[in-house]
Amino acid sequence: MALLCFVGCDIGSGADGELDRSFAPQKVRSIKGVGVRAVRDAIEEQLKARGQALRLDATDWKRVRALYAEFGGAPIWLDHDGLRERRSKTLLTALLNAPGDALDLEHYPLAELTRVLEGLLAKRRPTPGLLAEVDVALTAAYAALGRDLLTGQLIPRQTAQDWYIATSESQIDSALARILRDHDFDRSMTSLRPTDEGYASLRRELMHYRETVARGGWKPVPNGKSLEPGDFAAPATLAALEARLRAEGILDMGERSDRAPAAQTKAAPARAIYDRTLAAGVAEFQRRHGIEVDSILGPQTIRSLNVPAEYRLAQIAANLERYRWLPRALGARYVFVNVPAFRLEAHDRDGSVLEMKVIVGAEYENRATPVFADSMQFVVFRPFWNAPDEIAENELWPYVEADPGYLERNDYEIVTENGKPRIRQRPGEKNALGLVKFMFPNNFNIYLHDTPEGHLFEKEIRAFSHGCIRLEKPAELAQWVLGWPMERVRQAMEEGNNDRRVNLAEKIPVYIVYFTTYVRDGTLHFAHDLYQRDETLAHALKRGAVPSPAALATVQRLKKLAED
Secondary structure: OHHHHHOOOOOOOOOOOOOOOOOOHHHOOEEOOEEHHHHHHHHHHHHHHOOOOOOOOHHHHHHHHHHHHHOOOOOOOEEOOEEOHHHHHHHHHHHHHHHHHOOOHHHOOHHHHHHHHHHHHHOOOOOHHHHHHHHHHHHHHHHHHHHHHHHOOOOHHHHOOOEOOOOOHHHHHHHHHHHHHOOOHHHHHHOOOOOOHHHHHHHHHHHHHHHHHHOOOOOOOOOOOOEOOOOEEOHHHHHHHHHHHHHOOOOOOOOOOOOOOEOOOOOOOOEEEOOHHHHHHHHHHHHHOOOOOOOOEOHHHHHHHOOOHHHHHHHHHHHHHHHHOOOOOOOOOEEEEEOOOOEEEEEEOOEEEEEEEEEEEOOOOOOOOOEEEEEEEEEEEOOOEEOOHHHHHHHHHHHHHHOOOHHHHOOEEEEEEOOEEEEEEOOOOOOOOOOEEEEOOOOOOOOEEOOOOHHHHHOOOOEEEOOOEEEOOHHHHHHHHHOOOHHHHHHHHHOOOOOEEEEEEEEEEEEEEOOOEEEEOOEEEEOOOOOOOHHHHHHHOHHHHOOOHHHHHHHHHHHHHHHO
16 A cells, blocks of 8 residues: 555655756766776667667667767766766656656666666676666666657557547657756656646546555445435445545535434335435536436446546546647647537637537447547638538438428528539528538548537537537637637628638647546546547556556665665
């Protein structure tokens, strides 16, 4: 338990914050009395065949070789006194803090690194080979950790994530070389991980859930008939529910249920009331877990209550990984749509400046909204809707054939396009796209748009579209992206020309993402895993969520070396 809690805590850098202006690897002439030429030769030999022993794949090993080429083959972590103390301790601290990012420690050569560092500390005059082993092991650990913090430990589409936001290998290479050269290495190392508050808050929740798991998690709530406020139930069931809500911090220790047991007779077992306190706790649980909020203790709510704490911990780890898959710089102004949260945020340099509910793709018939990024280029007011062939064939033509008045009643018309009849809907209040759409041309034909079905925003689970994203506040988004006054936006939507295109002065990045765990207003949410993408990723990251005893033992040895 103590070890599990240990890996959730950041360890101080041990550095005093001064700039390291002495970093010039090519100028080192000897290391603890050993000529640097011999050490360089030993490093060159190490680089020929040490990748597998240091747990690095071919790409990371190529990256290690490139870093040495960047510095002319000179040792990177050594100077005339031995280890460059500030830099090596900064790196060791970052490795020790890797569990706080739910990174799998077995990706790194920690055991080998610990062995050679212990050997170096034990020898007054080390051999060139040992010095080379130390330097190469540190560089290997740096390259692997840096890559993982910059772009994640896993490849998204190899874990069934439908994620199309690409990362650049060349950007990793340049970032690692740039950070090594930085005189403020302590600070630059911390910039490898995502720096926004969303990531930081999930790291804190990771620590909290590790503590919860270390205490044994929570016990399940018994299944039974659905309970509405005021219903009677078995005291054991309600006691289990109360304990479960307390375990997640939804009921605190100061709150007491006022349920009173009903009189027990020979004919009827003891019963207790599902009271207002418990019902309010269930409503809050539902709100935090992507369930329709009705205060009813029903089957879906019980299933969610009974998800083990270990799995919730793994979900947090999975979403930390998703953060690492995103670019470090999202742009000065950008739009961020989190599909499982059914939420859009518009950001500028001051942070989130506009938030709204959205409707996303349904979880069946290939309607899922994909994860990708592109740039918004123009807005169309009072658009026509050209029904896609599949929608027309499956959903519209059957109505047209059965009801001659269907087209006119719904503002549809038939047009000829490339010699084929097509159904399109005229602009107006009935139009499926509403009165405005926001275009960021992409291979998925996904865009943001208004909707005439505003009542659907009252639902908690809003997965009703064919993939595109419907907006709760389209006029406000148009005002933000165009910089127009609201009166002008309203006029363009309600009275302006049909199919009017307005180009943006500057393109705005749009990120369509999939985060099932996030912190909003200081509260951790587990959103509805709409497209069932968590299980594969959570399983792949389970060693990062809960490190093995062997990995933790190595961390303890390395911690002692970092403190010496």
